[in-house]
Amino acid sequence: MNTAQQTARVGLFFLLGLALTWVTWETLSDGKLFKQTGYSLVAGFDNLKELKQGDEVRMAGVKIGSVERTRLAGRRAEAVLRIEPGIKIASDATATIVMAGLIGTNYIGLDLGSPGAPVLLDGAELRTKITPDINAIMTELGNLGQKLEGALGSLTTTVSGDGKNPGLFQKLDRLVTDNSTKIDTTMTNLASATDKINKGEGTLGKLLNDSKLHDELVATVSEIKAAASDAKFFVADAQILVNQVKSGKGTLGALIFDETAGNDLKIVTRNLRDISEKIAKGEGTLGKLLTDDSLYLSAQSTLKKADRAIDSLGDSGPITAVGAAANVLF
Amino acid sequence: MKQLTHFLEGFGSAVQLLFQSARFAGTLPRQRARFIDQCYLIGYTTLPIVAILCFFMGSVLALQSGYSMENFGAKQFIGSLVGLSFARELGPVIVAILVAGRVGSAITAELASMKVYQEIDALVTMNIPPARILVLPRLAAVLVMMPVLAIIGNLIGWFGGAVVCKYVESIAIEPEAYFSALRRYMKFKDVGIGLMKAEIFGFVVVLICCSIGLNTRGGPREIGASVTKAVVVSLISILVLDYFVTKVLM
Numbered sequence: 001m002n003t004a005q006q007t008a009r010v011g012l013f014f015l016l017g018l019a020l021t022w023v024t025w026e027t028l029s030d031g032k033l034f035k036q037t038g039y040s041l042v043a044g045f046d047n048l049k050e051l052k053q054g055d056e057v058r059m060a061g062v063k064i065g066s067v068e069r070t071r072l073a074g075r076r077a078e079a080v081l082r083i084e085p086g087i088k089i090a091s092d093a094t095a096t097i098v099m100a101g102l103i104g105t106n107y108i109g110l111d112l113g114s115p116g117a118p119v120l121l122d123g124a125e126l127r128t129k130i131t132p133d134i135n136a137i138m139t140e141l142g143n144l145g146q147k148l149e150g151a152l153g154s155l156t157t158t159v160s161g162d163g164k165n166p167g168l169f170q171k172l173d174r175l176v177t178d179n180s181t182k183i184d185t186t187m188t189n190l191a192s193a194t195d196k197i198n199k200g201e202g203t204l205g206k207l208l209n210d211s212k213l214h215d216e217l218v219a220t221v222s223e224i225k226a227a228a229s230d231a232k233f234f235v236a237d238a239q240i241l242v243n244q245v246k247s248g249k250g251t252l253g254a255l256i257f258d259e260t261a262g263n264d265l266k267i268v269t270r271n272l273r274d275i276s277e278k279i280a281k282g283e284g285t286l287g288k289l290l291t292d293d294s295l296y297l298s299a300q301s302t303l304k305k306a307d308r309a310i311d312s313l314g315d316s317g318p319i320t321a322v323g324a325a326a327n328v329l330f
Numbered sequence: 331m332k333q334l335t336h337f338l339e340g341f342g343s344a345v346q347l348l349f350q351s352a353r354f355a356g357t358l359p360r361q362r363a364r365f366i367d368q369c370y371l372i373g374y375t376t377l378p379i380v381a382i383l384c385f386f387m388g389s390v391l392a393l394q395s396g397y398s399m400e401n402f403g404a405k406q407f408i409g410s411l412v413g414l415s416f417a418r419e420l421g422p423v424i425v426a427i428l429v430a431g432r433v434g435s436a437i438t439a440e441l442a443s444m445k446v447y448q449e450i451d452a453l454v455t456m457n458i459p460p461a462r463i464l465v466l467p468r469l470a471a472v473l474v475m476m477p478v479l480a481i482i483g484n485l486i487g488w489f490g491g492a493v494v495c496k497y498v499e500s501i502a503i504e505p506e507a508y509f510s511a512l513r514r515y516m517k518f519k520d521v522g523i524g525l526m527k528a529e530i531f532g533f534v535v536v537l538i539c540c541s542i543g544l545n546t547r548g549g550p551r552e553i554g555a556s557v558t559k560a561v562v563v564s565l566i567s568i569l570v571l572d573y574f575v576t577k578v579l580m
Contacts, residue, residue, distance in 0.1 A: 021521075024518065055514070
């Protein structure tokens with residue numbers, strides 16, 4: 001190999017190294033190798049947590065860009081987002097820092113926003129929302145643990161006492177010790193009662209051990225069921241009746257729900273009252289019939305005369321009977 | 331005590347050689363042919379072995395990390411793990427070890443032969459400092475070639491990891507996801523630190539090998555001993571320096 005070839009190879013090799021170094025630098029400097037595309041948005045937060053340059057920006061779970069850089073802006077931290085071209089983000093879309101894993105992987109999650117909302121332009125600021133991170137959750141859990149510990153301490157004091165006042169167990173112990181004789185007696189009685197029940201003695205024993213009683217009970221229950229079924233039918237019939245009455249069918253229905261019938265009844269009642277008042281006052285034929293006894297006396301006299309006429313008819317024959325009766329009456 | 335004396339003697343000799351070479355730095359343009367020749371030997375001819383070794387080191391790293399990280403569901407971070415490991419640590423160290431084994435041993439053998447067969451003495455007699463024509467071009471060449479070898483080694487190692495991630499069923503990560511993770515957690519600073527380490531390691535390896543070669547005494551048997559010594563000292567120096575350089579650059 002001549003010197004020229006060797007020099008050329010070395011030169012090529014060196015240039016290759018330079019080119020690869022440049023490519024690596026551009027690639028690891030977040031894609032500056034090619035012209036940046038898309039547009040940028042700003043999302044301000046109180047705390048960016050573990051968010052860093054190069055983290056993804058996702059809308060409804062789909063990657064739409066990446067975090068271009070993070071910076072402090074006054075009293076808040078800002079993430080500058082590079083959004084892919086063609087992705088339209090509604091102005092009411094909200095950005096949150098989402099934790100993708102327990103080992104510090106975060107990304108910015110965007111919701112879709114309203115369909116009719118105007119679209120954000122290059123450099124616009126996104127709405128943001130704070131979400132609790134793992135530290136906040138752990139702090140809450142710590143507080144919860146403290147409360148639980150306090151509650152358990154109180155429970156322990158209640159159960160075991162606090163040195164001055166006896167606890168629940170001490171009280172129970174004292175109760176049992178003081179009443180041991182009574183408890184023994186009660187237990188003996190209870191043992192005796194259960195023994196009797198086991199042997200089938202007494203009502204409870206028979207109820208538990210005698211199958212006959214069980215059969216009767218079952219039969220009774222069956223009868224009760226049948227009665228309940230009949231009652232159900234009766235209630236159904238009654239319901240139908242009530243429905244009919246409510247709908248104004250039949251006499252009772254018309255009487256209760258038909259206004260005309262009610263009015264007629266009122267008129268009849270009023271008329272009856274008037275009639276009864278007149279009768280009581282002795283007005284009219286019926287009133288006089290009931291209050292004036294002259295009609296009765298005249299009727300009695302007439303009947304006597306008729307009686308005599310009939311007697312005379314027996315003597316003069318049937319032809320003269322009409323004439324005699326007419327004579328008496330008129 | 332004797333070993334310590336030998337160590338200090340070797341260390342002092344290397345430092346002395348460095349300063350002697352630096353004194354002749356101005357003569358480098360006139361030694362262009364020697365410089366190109368050394369660049370060819372140190373860089374161009376070392377590339378195939380660097381490529382093969384880095385590819386399989388990247389593959390093994392991805393395989394092992396995939397196997398380990400699968401247990402706690404962090405497979406998606408293999409890209410960043412392989413990328414960072416290779417750029418900051420494995421790439422420079424592997425390239426430096428290969429240079430020590432392939433180039434450093436050759437340098438020591440050549441210079442030790444010249445010393446044993448009194449060619450160095452002849453140069454000195456002719457008032458031609460060995461540091462000027464034998465050491466300076468090599469040091470300059472290694473300074474130029476080490477970053478090139480290291481960056482190529484890094485890229486091939488990353489590529490090896492990506493191949494394993496795609497084609498090994500238990501890992502099954504697409505190259506897009508692999509390189510996305512690699513990019514997300516890496517900065518060019520990491521690569522730059524790796525290149526700087528490679529530069530330091532390569533320079534120290536060539537300096538040690540030149541020093542040991544030029545200090546060989548005795549006959550042909552000592553040439554082999556010097557080569558072995560040069561490689562061993564170079565490897566130890568690489569690993570010891572690696573710790574301190576990492577500590578400083580972290």
